[in-house]
Amino acid sequence: MAPYEPEQNTSESGELRAGRRKAARYVVPVAVAGVAAATIGLVPALATSGDPKLPDVTAQELIEKIAASDTEQLSGTVKISTDLGLPSFGGDMAGGFAPGGGSGGGEGEGGDGEGSAADPQAKLMELATGTHTLRVAADGPDKQKLSILDDAAEYSLIHNGDDVWAYDSKSNEAYHSKSAGRAGDSGNGSGKDSGAKDLPEDVPSTPKELAEEALKSVYDTTSVKVDGTAQVAGRDAYRLVIKPKQSGSTIGQITVAVDSETGTPLKFTLTPSGGGSAVVDAGFTKVDFGKPAASTFDFTPPKGAKVTEGDDAEAEKHGFEGGGKEFKGDKGMEGLDGLNVIGKGWSSIAELELPGGQGLPTGASGDVPPDAQNFLDSLGDKVSGDFGSGTVFKTRLINALITEDGKVYAGAVTKDALVKAANAAK
Incomplete structure (x- = not known):
């Protein structure tokens, strides 16, 4: 069966905490809750096929493996489902609630002409509820792409060098902004821009991003262990299980399937303490760690598409400074x-x-x-x-x-x- 790492006793806790701090420096479950409110709450999306036999690893070693993961090139399909018990935020409703979102419909959709149906601030909020299929690709810190697939339409967010494009095929609208180009940003396979203006920063959309948020809470208040192995998207993985030790939390446990070779999280599942189906379940159904084709990140607005240019002033009005890189609560919650x-x-x-x-x-x-x-x-x-x-x-x-x-x-x-x-x- 799979390797298992028991909970550490008091004498071992100092060494384990040192390893955990390499993966996360803050312990703020309220922040995890905020992320959950924004984009998690998923229905189980992936089936595993058997428990591969892998070398034993400790929880500390696996956390350090995640922290040291330097995967910058990948492509694949992610299935993400959200079940917070809320009404769907898709379509026009998402546009109405999201910062910077317009009415959801552009001039061609019967809207009032304000905003854009392709605005990432509105569109990515749709991940807050329901089940979605995403295609992701990354090639280093300057090239990422994320596409949300629908039955009859597709929404794509592309970062290529200094440019960030978003395109909604349903409305034939595009949204364009310039990258902030911050030095030191690194690709993480998220498909999201690493320094773009006007983009919501705290909307995780891949297992890696969700896992990083969860690991911010790995300290004395948390039980962490390696509990078995799994196969996800055809890859051998370890199962890292994170549980609150404290009473009163609505979080039952978080399970992260970690690729045994690269250390890349392949699947993230959050189950509530009250039981029932997962609140969050996001994982790769297909993944390739090879270099994506350069053409993957090329984009030219189709003929006749309405193009909206990003507006920094508008972004700041909605509580985003520095072109939307960081949310400022004092502006976003005035009063x-x-x-x-x-x-x-x-x-x-x-x-x-x-x-x-x-x-x-x-x-x-x-x-x-x-x-x-x-x-x-x-x-x-x-x-x-x-x-x-x-x-x-x-x-x-x-x-x-x-x-x-x-x-x-x-x-x-x-x-x-x-x-x-x-x-x-x-």
Whole structure:
């Protein structure tokens, strides 16, 4: 069977932590929760075929292998599914919620002419729900391509040198911006631009990116072990299992299938503590570590396509500085008081205040129509405690308590954990 690495005892923990820090320098499960809210929640996408026999490795060695992975050239197909228990964010709805997104339809789609159907800020938000098939390719830090395949259409995001193009075949619209060209960026096989303007930075779309986010939480609050082997996309892989040691987390475990030869994560699965199907399951169905053809990254807008040029000023207005490279919370959440993090590890909870120090509008105040109030009530659970009263809005992974006095407590934690945090904060 497969190699197995038991949990380390106290005497071994110092050495293991040193190895883990080579893979991740921060322990912020709230950030993992944010990523989950943005683009994870997947249905199992891949079948394995047998358990290959591989040399034994420890959890520390496997984490270091991931950190040392220098794969810069690959191509393949990724299947990613998201099941947070939310309505679909596809199409026009994605465009309406995404930063910088327009109405979803361009002039040719019956929209108001503002924004672009090819804008990456809107389009990549569609990965937040449902099942999607992606084609990815990378050739070093300056050439990447990601395509989202649909039954009758395709959306492509291409980075080639100084240029970043996005093209939506359904609307025949293209979006163009210039790369920031930051020195030191390296390809990671993600298919996303490593320094492009106007692109959302925190939207992971491949197993490697999802694994890197998860490994930021590998510290004393976490159990990590190698638990067997698998075959993914025809490749032999080790299974790295990451579990919270703390109670109160909605995350049950994260499993990463790591290519035994290259150290590249091939599959990422996140299952909730409450049981049921995976919240996230993303993995390669086909992968090739050879150099992609140069023509893969060539793009010229088709004849008649509407082309929109990226606008830095617009990007900054939506809370992105430096051409969208890094999200700035103080701009993106104007009017909200400073963020406070309660607790540590997987049970961390973000605390902040809504503008004006008031809770959500209610039907009783006359601010919300009765039908809308009924809909809001159906999404949450009424709770009360020393803090007063409020409503907990739930997904399969992320929960948020909004109190009547305008406080918000959110994290990848249970409803009871949110109530306890709110009581302790009073």
